[in-house]
Amino acid sequence: EGVITIDPGFKNTGSCESSITFLDGEKGILRYRGYSIEELAEKADFLEVAYLLIFGELPTKEQNDKFHNDIKAQAVVDEDVKKIVDAFPKTAHPMGVISSLTSALTAFNPTSVNVNSEADMYRAIVKIMGKFPVLVAWTYRKKLGLPLDYGDDSLGYVENILKMMFRQPNGNYIQNRILVDALDKLLILHADHEQNCSTSTVRIVGSSHAGLFASLSAGISALWGPLHGGANQAVLEMLEAIKEDGGDTKKYMTKAKDKEDPFRLMGFGHRVYKNFDPRAKIIKKAADEVLGNLGIEDPILDIAKGLEKEALEDPYFVDRKLYPNVDFYSGIIYRGMGIPTDMFTVMFALGRLPGWIAQWREMRLNKEPIGRPRQVYTGAKLRSFVPLENR
Ligand code: CMC
Numbered sequence: 001e002g003v004i005t006i007d008p009g010f011k012n013t014g015s016c017e018s019s020i021t022f023l024d025g026e027k028g029i030l031r032y033r034g035y036s037i038e039e040l041a042e043k044a045d046f047l048e049v050a051y052l053l054i055f056g057e058l059p060t061k062e063q064n065d066k067f068h069n070d071i072k073a074q075a076v077v078d079e080d081v082k083k084i085v086d087a088f089p090k091t092a093h094p095m096g097v098i099s100s101l102t103s104a105l106t107a108f109n110p111t112s113v114n115v116n117s118e119a120d121m122y123r124a125i126v127k128i129m130g131k132f133p134v135l136v137a138w139t140y141r142k143k144l145g146l147p148l149d150y151g152d153d154s155l156g157y158v159e160n161i162l163k164m165m166f167r168q169p170n171g172n173y174i175q176n177r178i179l180v181d182a183l184d185k186l187l188i189l190h191a192d193h194e195q196n197c198s199t200s201t202v203r204i205v206g207s208s209h210a211g212l213f214a215s216l217s218a219g220i221s222a223l224w225g226p227l228h229g230g231a232n233q234a235v236l237e238m239l240e241a242i243k244e245d246g247g248d249t250k251k252y253m254t255k256a257k258d259k260e261d262p263f264r265l266m267g268f269g270h271r272v273y274k275n276f277d278p279r280a281k282i283i284k285k286a287a288d289e290v291l292g293n294l295g296i297e298d299p300i301l302d303i304a305k306g307l308e309k310e311a312l313e314d315p316y317f318v319d320r321k322l323y324p325n326v327d328f329y330s331g332i333i334y335r336g337m338g339i340p341t342d343m344f345t346v347m348f349a350l351g352r353l354p355g356w357i358a359q360w361r362e363m364r365l366n367k368e369p370i371g372r373p374r375q376v377y378t379g380a381k382l383r384s385f386v387p388l389e390n391r
Contacts, residue, residue, distance in 0.1 A: 004374045004375070004376055006375075006376055009271075010200075011271070014195075015195055015200060015203070015371070016195070016203065016362075016363065016366075016368060017366075018194065018195070018359070018362060019033070019056070019362070020032070020033065020053060020192060020194070020355070020358050020359060020362060021033075021053075021192045021193065021194040021355070022034070022194075023193070023194050023272060025270070025272035025273045025274050025275075026274060026275060027275070028273060028275050028276045028277065028278045028281075029278065030193075030278050030279065032049065032052060032053055032191065032192055033052050033053065033056055033057070035052070035058075037188075037189065037278055037279060037282070038278065038282060040052075040188055041185050041188050041189055041282050044058075044188065045156065045157075045158065045184055045188075046157060046158050046184050046187040046188050046191070046351075047064065047067065047068060047071075047156070047157045047158075048064060049188045049191050049354065050129065050191065050353075050354035050357075051063065051064065051067050053191055053192050053354045053355055053357075053358040054125060054354055054357050054358045054361060067126070068157065070122075070126040070130075071126050071129045071130045071157070072130065072153050073126075073130070074126050074127045074129070074130030074131060075130035075131065075133070075134060075150070075151070075153075076130075076131070076134070076150070077105075077108075077131050077134050077135065077138075078108045080108070081101065081104065081105075081108065081135075081138075082138075082148050084100070084101065084104055085097070085101065085138050085139070085142050085148060086142070088100075088142065090142065090143055090145070093224075093342055094139045094140065094143065094342055094343050094345075094346045095220065095221075095223070095224040095230070095342075095345050095346060095349075096224075097139045097142070098135055098136060098139050098220060098346050098349060099217045099218075099220040099221050099224070100217075101135045101138075101139070102128075102132070102135065102213055102216050102217040102220060103213065103214060103217035105127075105128070105131060105135075105213045106211055106213045106214055109127060109213070112124040112127055112211055112212065112213060113210075113211035113213075113214070114211070115211070115212070115364065118365075121212075121361055121364065124211070124212045124213075125212070125357055125361070128212060128213060128216065128353070128357065129353070129354070129357075132350065132353055133151075133157075133160070133161045133164060133350065134150065134151075134164065136161070136164075136165070136346055136347075136349075136350055137151070137161065137164035137165045139343075139346060140165050140339075140340075140343055140346075141165070143340070143343075146168075146169060147169055149164075149167075150164065151163050151164035156180075158180055158183050158184045158187065159175065159180050161183070161350070162175075162179060162180060162183060163175070165339075166338070178289075178290060178293045178294065179290070179337055182286055182289075182290045182333055182337070183337070183347075185282070185283075185286050186283070186286070186330055186333060186334075186347070186351060187347075187350060187351035188351070189279045189282060189283060189326060189330075189351070190279075190326070190330075190348050190351030190352050190355075191351055191352065191354050191355050192352070192354070192355030192358060192359070193352075193355065196228065196271075197222050197223075197225070197227075197228045198219040198220070198222040198223040198228060198229065198352065198356070199219065199352075199355060199356060199359050200222075201215075201218050201219050201221075201222040202215045202216060202218065202219035202356045202359060202360050203215075203359055203360065203363045203368075203371065204371035205218040205219075206360045206363055206364065207363060207368055207369070207370045207371040208370050208371075212357070212360055215356075215360055216353070216356055216357075216360075219349075219352075219356050220349050223345060223348060223349055223352065224345060226266070229327075229345045229348040229349065229352070230345050231266055231267055231325070231327040232267075232327040232330050232331040232334070232344040232345060232347075232348060233331065233341050233342060233344045233345055234266040234267075234327075235266045235267035235327055235328055235331045236300070236331040236332075236335060236341045236344065237266075237341065238252070238265075238266045238267075239300045239303050239304055239307075240300065242303050242307075243299060243300060243303055247299075247303055247306075249303060249306045249307045249310055250310070252265070252307070253265070253307070253310055253311065253314060256268075256316075257314075257316045265307070265311060265317075265322070266327075266328075267324055267325055267327045267328030267329075267331075268311060268317065268322045268323065268324055268325065268328065269320070269322040269323075269325065270323070270325045273323065273325065274321040275321065275323070276323050277323060277324070277325045277326055279325075279326040280323070280324050280325055280326050280328060280329060283326060283329040283330055283333070284324075284329050286329075286333060287301075287329045287332045287333050287336075290333050290336050290337075291332070291333075291336050294336055296336050298332070298335070298336070300332070300335070301332060304328070304329075304332060308324055308328070311324070327348075330344070330347075330348070331344050334347055
């Protein structure tokens with residue numbers, strides 16, 4: 001056997017070749033299939049980006065229409081799923097609910113589990129692209145005690161998501177272009193990020209040939225953690241705690257720098273970006289626009305700005321190259337949209353869905369072997385069993 005090198009956190013280990021997302025952490029570059037994130041966020045819509053990530057090229061008008069129509073045809077969920085949604089307490093964390101519901105879809109769509117051809121893959125992909133937003137809307141509506149119903153086929157993919165979430169029982173729903181555009185942008189910015197924790201999870205679970213939905217459910221669980229996607233919820237909770245505590249940002253800066261204190265400044269730092277997070281730049285601008293347009297004045301925003309300014313000037317953060325990441329600002333926009341804090345990471349999952357799908361598809365098409373890392377054993381040497389009465 002060869003020598004095994006341990007690399008905790010896989011900081012210097014590549015797990016695959018991939019042609020989906022290019023990331024240069026030093027220069028702050030992020031590209032999907034060769035297109036810069038800045039240009040996509042400005043010019044593309046989320047569904048086009050999903051197609052691009054999954055199939056490798058921007059869709060023609062015809063391909064885009066077909067993709068959308070195939071997704072719409074799948075945007076229904078078995079009525080029995082409502083019983084599962086109903087069985088969750090209203091206080092359940094939405095990430096636990098959505099990962100369970102995604103996993104439950106394997107039971108209602110057993111034919112989606114075995115994929116032996118590209119056609120099988122396509123069917124599984126449009127199914128989950130159609131059904132996942134319904135599950136997201138139902139997770140949110142269950143929390144608020146709203147009826148579990150469907151959206152509006154005549155709307156765009158992202159518009160329909162907002163309507164499914166926010167429509168009142170009497171059918172009232174006010175469409176707001178600013179919110180639709182902001183959500184489109186947020187979802188695009190979250191759509192892929194190469195081999196991060198949740199994506200690596202999707203690929204490793206998928207590598208055992210577990211189905212797409214099971215792999216995605218595992219990815220959702222990985223995303224939940226506060227060091228990953230859960231950071232967007234953690235950021236808002238931190239800002240609220242600072243506000244409750246009298247708005248003393250300096251105190252929290254000191255805590256974050258104290259090595260004896262486990263507290264970290266949520267929304268700061270990144271494993272790969274060591275100069276700036278290009279997504280954060282775009283989102284910061286969007287946050288200002290959305291809140292400005294909606295006329296929202298939020299003391300939380302002032303605290304966020306204060307914290308950002310202090311951190312960017314503080315030697316601790318400067319030396320360690322800790323900059324605000326995508327999650328520092330996304331929560332502020334979601335809050336402006338009226339989305340509850342514990343739904344933030346679910347919105348992240350909604351955005352990351354096409355990235356996970358693209359990575360799973362690439363892994364299957366490349367016929368990658370099952371993911372199975374090795375270890376260096378540090379336990380006891382061989383010893384003899386001692387019967388219970390002699391211990
Ligand atoms: N606050 C205070 N100190 C920090 C922070 C922070 N947010 N992040 C890193 N550090 C310090 C850390 O203590 C260490 O210091 P030292 O060298 O003195 O021991 C140094 O910076 C390097 O940190 P690390 O933990 O070795 O870096 P990592 O690459 O393992 O972790 C991270 C990256 C994102 C998990 C981490 O920066 C962090 O916990 N940030 C807060 C949570 C967060 O915002 N996560 C969202 C990431 S972006 C979106 C996503 O991935 O979903």
